[in-house]
Amino acid sequence: MEEEIKKIKEKAIEEISQISDLLSLENLKRKYLGRKGLLREILQKITQLPEKERPKIGKLINQIKTDLEKIIEEKKTSIYSLESKVEKIFDFTLPPQKIFFGHLHPITQVKNEVTEIFQSMGFEVLEGPEVETDWYNFEALNMPIEHPARDVWDTFYINQKSKIKNSKLLLRTHTSNMQVRVMEKRKPPLRICVIGKCFRHEATDQTHEHTLYQIEGFAVDEKISLANLIYTIKNFLNALYKKEIKIRIRPGYFPFVEPGIEIDMRCENCQGRGCSVCKNSGWIEILGAGMIHPKVFESAGYPKGKYTGFAFGVGLDRLVMMLYKIDDIRWLHSGDLRFIHQF
């Protein structure tokens, strides 16, 4: 009987050594160590042995059982490590299943960003009307009829007449139209950001568009200063570009501010060394700004001398073009999905 048992062990070891997959190993384990396995069978035959030999044989069977279990465990580990070495080829380069997801227009994406930046600085974001009266677009902003500064804003006029103040109707040339609209309804403190569509009567080419988007910001309170304006602009640009942006401030003229300034940002394309983007100047004109003119407060019906305020205007589409390096402004209104899909 002892011989028989030893043979079983040898056979088992032999068979295990020839196996190379887990399934066969599992079958072998069942064959030898299972409930109806060979060792069990032998163990049941133990009663046929003389009383004296039984403990010895029983011990042997147990010993073999433990040995086999150990061998099987070792084999298992070796099969695992073998399997992980001989990797089966899985082709993850096959294309994914098509998932249709839409794209926000780049103007919207930058507009959302700008909105968040100004909201974080305590500015309320508005949009305002696009069909506007001459009053809110020009006259209330210290640009009476025939003011030469109107030349800068070539204007689309509308045939139909307005009932308000008997004023001519036009398409707003800037979002500054909201300055007096907001002020005549509300008292300071005001921190307003107006983002919206504007129109200029000029032929389109690579760099000119008759339809554009402008960000106008203004703040009015009893002690608003130029220093506050510069702080606001600097932080806006830093937040938008996610790094410290150098700016340059020059005098500028806009009839609805006094003092008036223009702010240039250092060209990010060439770090100020001069390139085609900045026309070799190292600087890019980015916005016009200044302290709100007393005539504008007068138009809004604010008491003389009580408040001061700043205002600034930035071209949203110019920011979009600079951020994404778009070389032709006409893409923005092309409605071409090959363009939209890039953003």
Add this chain to the structure above:
Amino acid sequence: MKLSYQWLKEILGKIKISPEKLANLLNLKVAAVEKVKKLAHGLDKVVVAEILEIKKHPQADKLQLVTLRFKIQNSKFKILQVVCGAFNIKVGDKVPLALKGAILPNGVEIKESIIRGIKSEGMLCAEDELGVGEDHTGILILDKSAKIGEKVSKVLGLDDTIIEIENSALTHRPDLFSHYGFAREIAAITNSKFKIQKSKVKVKTKKLFNLKIKIEDPKDCLRYMAVVIDNVKIAPSPIWLQNRLRNLGIRPINNIVDITNYVMLEINQPLHAFDYEKLSSIQNQNSKQIVIRRARKEEKLLCLDGVERKLDNNVLVIADSKKPIALAGIMGGEESGITEKTKTIVIESANFNPVVIRKGMRKLGLRTEASLRFEKGLPLVFAKDGILRAIELIEKIANGKVVSKIYDIKDKKTEKLLKTPKKINLEVEKVSNLIGEKISEKQIVKYLNNLGFTVKKIGKMLKVIVPMFRNDVEFEEDVIEEIARLYGYQKINPKPIDGKLNFLPYDPLLKLEKNLKNILIGLGFDEVYNYSFYGEKIINLLKLKREHLELTNPLNPDQRYLRISLLPKILENAEKNVSFYDRFRIFEIGKVYFLSDNKIEQPKYLAGLILEKNEKIFYLAKGVIEIILKKIGINIISYQKNSDQNYQYLDNPTTIMINNEKIGVFGLIKKHIKDNLKITDDLAVFEIDLEKLSKLKIEVKTFEKISSYPPILRDLAFIVSKNIIFEELYQIIKNFHPLIYSVEPFDVFESEKLGKDVRNIAFHLIFQSPERTLKSEEVEKIISDLVKTLEQKFGAKLRTF
């Protein structure tokens, strides 16, 4: 506005800074600089040559063969031949000759070449080719005194740098359209002394010649000065004067005209010279009349540019006793102009109402150097400075003699303005408050003095007296601007705003817009931005009925009308993209514009378009609409057949209703429209009024308890007449019994097997109670009751699987 560095240097006595540094300083303290241009650039190999002979080109009528004599530095004279296309030259003329190897300012490189079979060894240059003017009508003929072989840059006085200032940056500074103006600024910003040399002209009034000057409306013309000068000798100006004008973009004509232009560039007073003899005399009197008046209807004037213009009441003119002789402040008339024969002249130096000049300019579509200045509103003092300077120069250069008094016509108002300079009270504290930087009183006074302001201290206030040439300074803020820019904007330290931290509402419409855009891209829609206008073509194609707002001055007929709907442009987008994609979804959110009860409305709309091959695209669109609305919290939506006249291009036009209010429409695009757009795929569109949507009350969702007892699921299919609409059937089932927890349609179809007028509609039904486990018998009972009811009501037959 072009500035000559050399001229500025001459006025200021000395400038130590280079043209580039000066330009940078002006840019930071005065006005935007457009460019800085060295004039002699590119003219190294352009020399003076003399024409010896001119022959016809044997092969070409429009070309001539010109033989020239020239030399290079100290070499001997050389002869060469060039082929030339200009005909304003004659033998003996001295002309600019560009030699082989020259690279002209416009980038053209001169090479020896064969032109129609004849060798050409160089090129004769026109003004524009030398970069000194715009003229390209002929070769620039140089003065006789020019030395053969000399560099043309030297002859033309091109050893100068031109600093070009952006005109729009000077709109508020009429005093700055001249070299004196800028010299004054440069002195102020470099903290150096500056005083204008006042002209020393003394006029002995002999009163030989009389003028009768009449201003019809003193509002049109605030000041009119004139003088008669006799014995002038009309000739070309001296070279230095010609060069100076040409370098600044003005063509030299003759000494008198050139002097008027020179004074304009120097002092910023446009002048005009008339030929005294050409003015009509007043009957029986030895005097001529000048009237400043509006043009009468049907009056015409042949102007100096050779164009005859029709005038009307909008145009201010200078007239003699009979007819207009000049467009006031814009351009002179041909007939009364200076010619070679002129002996006696009238010099006009006036101040016109800027609004009137601008109206006239726009009416005539004519802008000139003079009108550019007058439309800004010139300081009244310039008229006198200008006329005195002109007299001085005419006496010196054209040998003229003053033979009348210097007329100075103005009303009392102007006289008072001239006598009383503007005074502005300035609070020192306000300066620091507005700039946000502490600036001392001493500094303030110094800056203002530098700029020609006088400052007196009265109590806590500073009384600032504005110099006469600064008619732009009116308010305290204007004075503060002067201080701020001299202090330097760059030096201001940024400071955060101090103030109350108020609650910030977020415009509900803008918030809705942002939400919707994010939902729509999740549904696979791409966003487009379209123009707000379209033309008649698409209005007619889509048969849009509503009155459109119309542009007075559209850029082209396709952009004449303001959109009343976003869909027309979106259909154009589809037409464009269909050649690149076989399926797409597009949306736009934007304003539309129309009249409603005579009021302008400009609500914001959302419009979407779905293009793909899909028979059930209508229901896809419906699904999109319902998801969008559910996502923003609207669960109850109903529909109605749409009969809006502006959506006639839709098949199955359907109105979207919320709380009985129409908020939008959707449907399919009609076949003939699709054909027109060359689209064959299925095409659904929708349009929703976001203004209305943003005003709807959205109820906050309430949590519904989830039953812990098991549901029982049953599928039921009915065969029902096509006349029965789904919604009726659905509502009955849904509300049939409280234990029916949900009803979901899953299979709607028609087939020949079923019969002709019927269709199959199948539902998943879920029965569930929040309180107990249902028994299958009670569910079976409800179903059999339901089947009976549906059979009675609609003749629906339960279909067995």
